[in-house]
Amino acid sequence: MTDTTPLTGDSWRRTALYAVLVLLVVFYLMPLWTGLMASIKADVLATAPFLPPAPGGFTTIHWTRAANALAGGLMNSLILAIPATILSALLGSMAAYGLTTLDWRYQVPVLMLFIAGIFIPYQAVLIPLSKFWASIVPISDLVGIVGLQGWVGDLIGLIITHVAYGIPICTLLFRTYYKDFNDEMVEAARIDGATTHRIYRRIILPLSVPMFAVTLIYQFTQIWNDLLFALVLVGPGAGAPVTVPLSQLGASLSEVGFGIRMAGAFVAALPTIIVYVLFGEQFAKGVAT
Amino acid sequence: MRGKLATFVRRALRRKRARTDGGEVATTSRSEGFLSDEFTSSLPYWLPPFVLMGLAVYGAIVWNFFLSLTNTTGFAVPNYANLDFEMYTRAFGDPVFLGALQNTFALLIAFTLLCLVVGMLVAILVDQGIRYENTFRTIYLLPMALSFVVTAQFWLWMYNEQNGLINIILGVVGLGPYEWIANPQLVLGAVVFALIWQFSGYAMVVYLAGLRAIPTEQFEAARVDGASTLRMYWRVIVPQLKGATISASVVLMVFALKAFDFLYSLTGSYYPPKGSDILATMMVRQAFVANNRAYAAAIGIMLFALALVIIAPYLLYQYRAGEL
Numbered sequence: 001m002t003d004t005t006p007l008t009g010d011s012w013r014r015t016a017l018y019a020v021l022v023l024l025v026v027f028y029l030m031p032l033w034t035g036l037m038a039s040i041k042a043d044v045l046a047t048a049p050f051l052p053p054a055p056g057g058f059t060t061i062h063w064t065r066a067a068n069a070l071a072g073g074l075m076n077s078l079i080l081a082i083p084a085t086i087l088s089a090l091l092g093s094m095a096a097y098g099l100t101t102l103d104w105r106y107q108v109p110v111l112m113l114f115i116a117g118i119f120i121p122y123q124a125v126l127i128p129l130s131k132f133w134a135s136i137v138p139i140s141d142l143v144g145i146v147g148l149q150g151w152v153g154d155l156i157g158l159i160i161t162h163v164a165y166g167i168p169i170c171t172l173l174f175r176t177y178y179k180d181f182n183d184e185m186v187e188a189a190r191i192d193g194a195t196t197h198r199i200y201r202r203i204i205l206p207l208s209v210p211m212f213a214v215t216l217i218y219q220f221t222q223i224w225n226d227l228l229f230a231l232v233l234v235g236p237g238a239g240a241p242v243t244v245p246l247s248q249l250g251a252s253l254s255e256v257g258f259g260i261r262m263a264g265a266f267v268a269a270l271p272t273i274i275v276y277v278l279f280g281e282q283f284a285k286g287v288a289t
Numbered sequence: 290m291r292g293k294l295a296t297f298v299r300r301a302l303r304r305k306r307a308r309t310d311g312g313e314v315a316t317t318s319r320s321e322g323f324l325s326d327e328f329t330s331s332l333p334y335w336l337p338p339f340v341l342m343g344l345a346v347y348g349a350i351v352w353n354f355f356l357s358l359t360n361t362t363g364f365a366v367p368n369y370a371n372l373d374f375e376m377y378t379r380a381f382g383d384p385v386f387l388g389a390l391q392n393t394f395a396l397l398i399a400f401t402l403l404c405l406v407v408g409m410l411v412a413i414l415v416d417q418g419i420r421y422e423n424t425f426r427t428i429y430l431l432p433m434a435l436s437f438v439v440t441a442q443f444w445l446w447m448y449n450e451q452n453g454l455i456n457i458i459l460g461v462v463g464l465g466p467y468e469w470i471a472n473p474q475l476v477l478g479a480v481v482f483a484l485i486w487q488f489s490g491y492a493m494v495v496y497l498a499g500l501r502a503i504p505t506e507q508f509e510a511a512r513v514d515g516a517s518t519l520r521m522y523w524r525v526i527v528p529q530l531k532g533a534t535i536s537a538s539v540v541l542m543v544f545a546l547k548a549f550d551f552l553y554s555l556t557g558s559y560y561p562p563k564g565s566d567i568l569a570t571m572m573v574r575q576a577f578v579a580n581n582r583a584y585a586a587a588i589g590i591m592l593f594a595l596a597l598v599i600i601a602p603y604l605l606y607q608y609r610a611g612e613l
Contacts, residue, residue, distance in 0.1 A: 017414065017417055017419065018419070020414060021414060021415075021419065021425055024411060024414075024425075024429065025425065025428050025429075027486070028428055028429050028431065028432060028486065028490070029428065029431075030447075030454065031432075031440070031443035031444060031446075031447050031486065032431075032443060034443070034446060034447060034454050035442070035443045035446060038446055044452075045452055048457060049446070049447075049452060049453065049454045049457065050454060091337070091338040091341070092338065094334045094335065094337070094338060095334065095335040095338040095339065097331075097334050097335075098331040098332070098333075098334030098335030098336075099331070099334075099335050102327050102328075102330060102331035102334070103327060104327045104328035104331060105328070107331075108608065108613055110335070110339065111613060112604055112608070112613065113339075113343070113347070114339070114342065115604060115613070116346075116600060116604065117342055117346040117347075119539070119543045119596055119599075119600045120346055120350070120593060120596060121543070121546050121547040121569065121589070121592040121593055121595075121596050122547060123547060123549070123568070123569050123572040123573065123588070123589040123592050123593075124349075124350055124353055124589040124590060124592055124593035124596075125345070125346065125349035125350060125353060125589070126572070126573065126576060126585075126589060127353060127356060127576050127582055127585060127586050127589070128348075128349040128352040128353050128356070129345075129349055130576075130577075132349075161345070163341070164341045164342055164344070164345035164346075165342075165345060165346070167338045167341065167342040168342060168346070171338065195330075196330040196331070196334075200334070221434055224436070225435070225436035225437070225438075225439075225550075226436075226550070227436070227437065227438050227549075227550040227553065227554070228549050228550060228553075228573070231553070232573070232577065243436055243438040243550075246436075246438050246439070246442070246554075247438050247441075247553060247554045247557045248557045249442075249557075258445075258446055258449070261442050261445070261446070262442060262443070262446060264442070265438075265439045265442035265443060266439075268436065268438070268439055269435050269436060269439040272434050272435060272436070273431075273434070273435075275434075276431060276434040280427045280430070283430070283433075283434060284426070284427075284430055284494050287430070287433060287491055287494055288494045288495055288498055
């Protein structure tokens with residue numbers, strides 16, 4: 001119900017409604033706020049966690065340290081997330097075209113296999129996956145032949161892994177989009193004798209731009225945020241994506257290092273926050289599918 | 290199934306298709322099955338992604354299943370000669386496994402239910418035709434865009450025993466301070482609360498889509514009948530959100546099964562806080578710390594089985610409803 005239906009006892013009700021909504025804003029932003037405050041206080045414990053630093057107690061040292069500690073990780077995450085995102089979106093779009101716009105029998109069971117792939121717990125494939133990259137296709141040794149560091153190989157393996165496990169969700173996103181396409185254009189092109197490749201390139205791809213935006217935003221966030229694959233396939237070291245060093249910052253249960261921890265959390269989350277602020281609408285679409 | 294689309298294409302395919310060379314070919318219709326030219330021409334599109342995904346998902350699961358029937362430990366080469374279910378029987382005699390299983394279910398049920406309730410309430414509030422609706426929605430969904438590693442850092446600070454905001458707030462009403470993370474009795478509840486903070490925005494988005502799909506007349510009709518707002522929602526609106534509830538709960542439940550990242554990040558190690566070990570964390574620890582590879586594989590398979598119990602009925606339901 002998008003149009004407002006006036007409520008009885010109107011004005012105080014509206015006031016109460018907005019009060020609750022604002023309280024919810026406080027609830028959802030509070031952990032970020034206290035984190036931000038802790039990250040700019042010279043002494044984290046000097047003032048209450050929700051208060052800004054006392055006069056003279058402001059510092060950027062935590063941010064500087066965190067940025068230095070995580071710079072390499074940020075770089076690795078970018079090298080990982082950008083190609084993996086683009087590839088999985090492209091493959092998802094292709095699969096959805098072959099299973100939706102092109103209509104043939106038994107495509108629904110095939111589609112089901114794709115969709116079930118969205119939900120598998122990665123714990124069920126983790127050991128074969130790590131063995132595959134360790135001994136069957138030891139990519140970190142292979143890149144040594146062309147004179148690259150081993151961790152570059154690990155990152156390449158991680159990219160391929162994210163593409164493979166990203167295909168199901170990307171396929172589903174494009175599938176829901178292509179399902180509602182008006183077929184007349186495709187049909188007309190077909191009657192004109194256009195090949196399926198031509199139809200895909202000239203008609204479907206240009207029309208897919210909004211869905212590409214949704215899929216790219218969603219996948220980028222997912223891949224950037226992942227820890228499990230990064231930990232198991234690359235691990236700590238030169239090639240580690242940013243989530244790995246972040247999980248090791250500071251001592252976990254004491255107050256020691258909370259400043260750098262919080263600053264680190266923001267540094268690592270910055271790209272995803274920027275993407276979210278700019279493309280929140282697309283992200284919400286990707287999430288809701 | 291795909292009603293409109295299917296009939297359209299079928300009708301279209303029965304037409305003669307003009308060829309560029311001026312001749313005419315009778316096109317095969319779908320009912321002639323597998324080797325229609327539609328099928329052949331679709332192969333280059335879906336087969337490569339299917340092979341890559343199929344190997345990674347289904348190939349790996351099959352391999353993992355066979356590995357779970359061996360007795361592989363350490364760096365030994367798995368011996369696939371004598372396969373048995375020993376690892377599974379071992380699991381059900383292992384108190385650590387049983388504890389993790391219990392925690393997994395507790396987390397799954399509490400987290401899913403509470404997330405749905407919070408998400409639905411927030412969605413109903415946002416759906417009251419408010420101003421700045423987009424801003425509110427965006428803020429509520431923001432935690433969902435953050436990595437679990439990031440949110441775990443924020444919540445470690447919130448839950449800090451002496452100086453965390455949670456204990457300071459409770460201190461005002463004379464409670465605490467509690468050791469939210471270090472106390473095995475409290476940690477699971479603390480984790481559930483933090484995850485609800487992160488995921489209720491997702492449930493809200495799904496419910497909002499469901500609410501927007503309900504025709505306005507229904508709201509009007511209930512109002513004309515003089516039903517109170519509360520009654521109207523409870524009787525008329527909530528029952529129609531069944532679809533949204535089902536799809537949101539499937540996603541939430543499957544997530545709860547594999548919630549590894551958040552628990553790992555609370556300690557920065559493979560040993561999550563005492564009292565919060567779930568199957569997902571136990572599996573990774575058995576595989577990469579204790580090196581009990583066959584045992585870990587068996588735990589992975591059991592997680593997969595649990596996920597299957599959740600998603601198989603869901604996919605069937607979607608298929609029947611023609612949603613696929």
